[in-house]
Amino acid sequence: MADVLLAIGTAKGLFLARSTDRATWKLSQPHFLMNGVYAVAIDTRGDRPRLLASATSEHWGPSVFHSDDLGDTWAEPDEGAVTFPTDTDTSLGRVWQLVPSPSEPGVVWAGSEPQGLFRSDDGGEHFSFVRPLWDHPHRPEWGAGFGGAAIHTVLPHPDDPQRVLVAMSTGGVYRTEDAGATWMASNTGVKAYFFPDPWPEFGQCVHKVARDSQDPDRLFLQNHHGVYRSDDDGRTWDSIADNLPTDFGFAMLAHPSRAGVAYNFPITADGERIPPGHACRVFRTDDAGKSWTALGNGLPQQDYYGIVLRDAMCADDLDPAGIYFGTRNGEVFASPDEGEHWSLVAAHLPDVLSVRAAQVG
Numbered sequence: 001m002a003d004v005l006l007a008i009g010t011a012k013g014l015f016l017a018r019s020t021d022r023a024t025w026k027l028s029q030p031h032f033l034m035n036g037v038y039a040v041a042i043d044t045r046g047d048r049p050r051l052l053a054s055a056t057s058e059h060w061g062p063s064v065f066h067s068d069d070l071g072d073t074w075a076e077p078d079e080g081a082v083t084f085p086t087d088t089d090t091s092l093g094r095v096w097q098l099v100p101s102p103s104e105p106g107v108v109w110a111g112s113e114p115q116g117l118f119r120s121d122d123g124g125e126h127f128s129f130v131r132p133l134w135d136h137p138h139r140p141e142w143g144a145g146f147g148g149a150a151i152h153t154v155l156p157h158p159d160d161p162q163r164v165l166v167a168m169s170t171g172g173v174y175r176t177e178d179a180g181a182t183w184m185a186s187n188t189g190v191k192a193y194f195f196p197d198p199w200p201e202f203g204q205c206v207h208k209v210a211r212d213s214q215d216p217d218r219l220f221l222q223n224h225h226g227v228y229r230s231d232d233d234g235r236t237w238d239s240i241a242d243n244l245p246t247d248f249g250f251a252m253l254a255h256p257s258r259a260g261v262a263y264n265f266p267i268t269a270d271g272e273r274i275p276p277g278h279a280c281r282v283f284r285t286d287d288a289g290k291s292w293t294a295l296g297n298g299l300p301q302q303d304y305y306g307i308v309l310r311d312a313m314c315a316d317d318l319d320p321a322g323i324y325f326g327t328r329n330g331e332v333f334a335s336p337d338e339g340e341h342w343s344l345v346a347a348h349l350p351d352v353l354s355v356r357a358a359q360v361g
Helices: none
Strands: 002-012 013-019 035-043 049-057 061-067 094-100 108-112 117-120 152-154 164-169 172-176 204-212 221-222 227-230 249-254 264-265 282-285 292-294 313-315 323-326 332-335 343-346 350-361
Touching: 002 035, 002 049, 002 323, 002 332, 002 343, 013 343, 035 108, 049 094, 061 094, 061 343, 094 152, 094 323, 108 164, 108 350, 152 204, 164 204, 172 204, 221 264, 249 313, 264 313, 313 350
Parallel strands: 035 094, 035 350, 204 249
Antiparallel strands: 002 013, 002 350, 035 049, 049 061, 094 108, 108 117, 108 152, 152 164, 164 172, 204 221, 221 227, 249 264, 264 282, 282 292, 313 323, 323 332, 332 343
């Protein structure tokens, strides 16, 4: 029996769900009511879990909060955790990503809108600006996707703290091998069909990137049309979309402990943006993208129109792994057996923007 916490960020607050069997769940009242919670993290590296939440108020603006008592109380720095330097003439729109580093105790990365990268060395209480990425000569040409101009993916390498990969809409994938001092575009093989030259160095509208848990140089990427795999830490990419019903989507998730296993939620696009066949199905690959299996046992299979956003799918750290996703319909589903069977955690929530799960007891 494991005590699992599922953090659900929505357009109108953060909900926390607890379960000991991953089948029945107790849902909290909303935290940060009327705030959009675009990013959440459950940091289990210390003696007790720390929750991190990016909450954006239409009145007070964006901030990053932390809790060391599983959400009973929350704190934030007086001056705000994430701020742009005054000489950038830029203000924070929201924080889209919060990621504890797997190789550096106390380090948490944050990706923002506009496209900024920030690093914390105190567990996410205060963040410093990673200036070299902001000063990259490509930045003036980075654009805004439909959801905004944001760094929405931050992937620190688990074995080498010098290496970090980020992805943004629009701009594509960038990598550093010297702890952020220099950055290189890493989009070779990713198609940008909306450009006159569909194979540019940068400018791709990447939706999400996930890192294989057992082979950290293997990456899975969901693009604005296109699903790809890299086996060289993002230097080059190859399509793995052939056996999916559509190559469009937002979410991409790697299994927490099985090599070559990843999850995707395809969407028919661009004119419809609904699940193919009006059926709610997660697709899993067990062979690094050579084949995909539809997983829908327990999910609505008729007249279904909900979709999963880029950060609204996650896994826990148990064996077998639990897989979770939330939809823009306000539903959250859980699978205790790696996607084979699904059950409903919650319904009638606001739009689900982000989910994270971990064992906390």
